[in-house]
Amino acid sequence: MTMLLRTRFALAGAASVLVVSGLALPAQAAEGTGDFAYVGIFSPESVTVINGQSKTVKFDLYNLGTSGVEDVQLTFGSAAKPISADLGFTAPAGCVANVCDIGDLKPGQRRSVRFTLTPAAGGAADPARTIALATSIGGKTSDETAITVVRTDKGGVDLEVDDIADLELKPGASADVPLAIRNSGNKDVTALGLVVFAPLGVKPALDYSNCEQEAEIGGFVCVFNDTLAGGGVFTLPQNSPLRVTVPKGTAGPFDYPVLVAAVGLTEKYVFEFTKRTAGAAGRELKLEPVAGLSAKEPEAVEDLNEDDNFAEFAVSVPKTLADGAAVGGVFKGAVGEKSTIKVGLHNLGPTATVPLALESLRYAHVKLPTGVELTRIDERCLPGTSLDDLDDVDDSEFDLAEVTDLVCIVVESVPSNGRYLFGLTAQIVGADTYHAGSVQLNGSVQDDKKANDKAALTVELTAGGGGGGLPITGAPAGLIAGGGAALLAAGLLAYRLARRRRIVTVVD
Template sequence: MTMLLRARYALAGAVSLLVVGSLALPARAAEGPGEFAYVGILGPETVTVINGQTKTVKVDLYNVGDGAVEDVRLTFGSAAQPISADLGFTAPAGCAANVCDLGDLKPGQRRSVKFTVKPTAADPVYAIALATSIGEKPSDQTSITVVGTDKGGVDLEVDDIADLKLRPGGSAEVPVAIRNSGDKAVPALGLVVVAPLGVKPALNYSNCEQDAEIGGFVCVFNDTMAAGGVFTLPENTPLRVTVPKDTAGPFDYPVLVAAVGLTDKYVFDFAKRTGGASGRELRLESVASLSAGEPEAVEDLNGDDNLAEFAVSVPRTAADSAAVGAVFRGAVGGTATVEVGAHNLGPSATIPLSLASVQYAHVRLPTGVALTKVDERCLPGTSLDDIDESAGDLSEVTDLVCIVVESVPDNGRYLFALTAEILDVTEHRAGSVQLSGSVQDSRKGNDKAALTVESTAGGEGGGLPITGAPAGLIAGGGAALLTVGLIAFRLARRRRIVTVAG
């Protein structure tokens, strides 16, 4: 498999991490507002250390619960698995021994901590247990394996990048520093920048190309990166990020910056594709002048620290969401399909799904209809805090909660398809579509629309059979969606970046 394919798979896992807050958010449907508290740990599965050297390891803590949490603590080691003295473990700055008191975290907030290891035993293998707690109640736990090696190799690292605050239409330069903390040089380097949810990286250089599969830019530097060297982008060829004028807020838009070692073949193929590109070339410059001989191609010892992630925080913008109603039209005994939901009247887009904001429609069905099919983004219930997990047959469901899971552009619609059998009754009392949850919508007069029935007396009868809800959706209710989010989080936590340099 080529380097680029492997890099794409790795980046896909990293992007999953960046949006995992959105996936985890239906916790409120399962337990009620403010009742689900969880601080997850995201760190490398394995760390390889060149014997005799010190290695810095970063772990990120994420509040993936539905409210702020207080008294967050990160603990290294345990009574059952103490940290070996031979590991040369040094706790993060500001921590007492192996315990870090991190204070409070807002919903969706990330906190990074760094510790160092310097194994002293020959060919060591150690395990470091990590655990989070909230107010002394256990939350997440994981472990990191530390492996020593005399073989050496390339070890690329991307320095942390501070979060930015930008208004729609604004832009800023992003400082990028890449270091090779290994003992072998890198013959060629790839810089990958991904912004999956709306912020735009600006890399209009002749040695950069947009890659639709990863949803970002790939820039290639056909220069040797010396062992122990630190490299950055010059002031005259920076990385910039821009916020389009119609970007929605308040929201923290994630951006990923990654460095990967490249094979000669990939560099050659890239040069063929971009050989006729015009414009300036993006270059790296050495922070400290070092030299090294031409190395043999080797793998990166630690792929997990090849990337840095940061957020571009956009302040609140206005987006007036109007409810979209509909009419079930058809013959008695037949079925009819309608589309209901939200129409964004602008002037900006709506923010993506987040822990801080969940826009949804409460659909109250009119009398005299029985659901036969429901949109997969809808659950039985009246609000996020009142999901009916006991609902069985669709024909018995009278209320639905339909979640807006994507950003809706100005003048865009976000609709949910519902199919129902029209029953033979003397009266069809109207239902409704009620929008809730938007932090951008200050106009409430258009948040409700009617959902009605127009039937004819005759009909061929029978209609479609009532098949029940999609498997696991209604039976699991909010708990099912919560499980999806936590599974995604744990999979992202175990992501691996595989760099092929030979």
């Protein structure tokens, strides 16, 4: 269950990281630009359906491009790959001849899609069928995949979590989340586990005696020792809801992903959980229509379709302010010596900076002063002057000593009064004329104060260095002191790797 939960989040909640990385995505951009158009399909690889019963299949479309797209269409099947009639396929409402007009999608926007299968009874011996899916932008194919449909007469448990609408909350606010869990299979599940996963700052409020916070999955697990019959539905009553809170100081604008999952539990897991939580404080989280007493990772029963055990929704936080001040530095030493400095961002607040996202690709342009040659750079930095002007090379293919400009990517949320710094090491060399460099912050949608977005990067020659203690000329800017830890890696070095893989072949 843990692996499935993390996989689901990686595909859905981290779509913005995939946008930035571009890994395994076909290049549909002009060379030398950072723009490309791509609407990806995030669907289950296979779906198991019970003969004679209807099954709703859901999947998501994501705009993984760097800009908005228009005239997006989704097509089911094709002339070469028609959908088998015995699957009882029904396209989503509003689609014509299995072609669906999706319309326009903003960067990073998700669109959920559902279709229905009603296979005829008695077809279990038939071979598995496939349903081809394709997206297009302005008539040009963008993404293609297929879902394998497996038919069964045996049946089983098939838990589903209904879609949950996105929320809009300001920092410090909270809201109840409506939740419905259904068993569309034909066998009962005797105990349920509810997993709530919010990795990027929104806090689930689940202070109940039958809920545990579990570090292994970074979320909460709640256990219900209740039977959900085939065809049945459970909800949470109003007096014991699932609630999410946006802590004060949370950054915006940003859509914080939250995943909710349901899983059938084994008797062994329920027994161990009950022993572990006996005497726990707090009232019990209940289910309707019936609730009873009941998370290290839940030990799950077999489920026909685990992919639809999840519902993802976003908590949208409006714009907050985060004044980013550039942190410069001084390469200090004698000619021939090496000097290491740390430059980057000091967040003066009052809130944190937003995590990595299309709308907030924050970076520092580091222009080196004369008189130094780089010997080592931070792994989050690449040669170039901007995001659209990065040298498309591997580390082994460029000479650091010849690099004069770097782009250093901020890939984490930085708390108020925290700093996000990049380490640079350079050898001090002689120069006929010295000129100062700079650290220039770019890309923040939260920073309304631009006067402190630039800081000086200088060289100071110490005794024996042919100039003894005089800084080179340049605009004055001090190294801003401060402390704080970077929060929540949101993509690590995906951007760094991706910009070196602009042309990627997609293999079926």
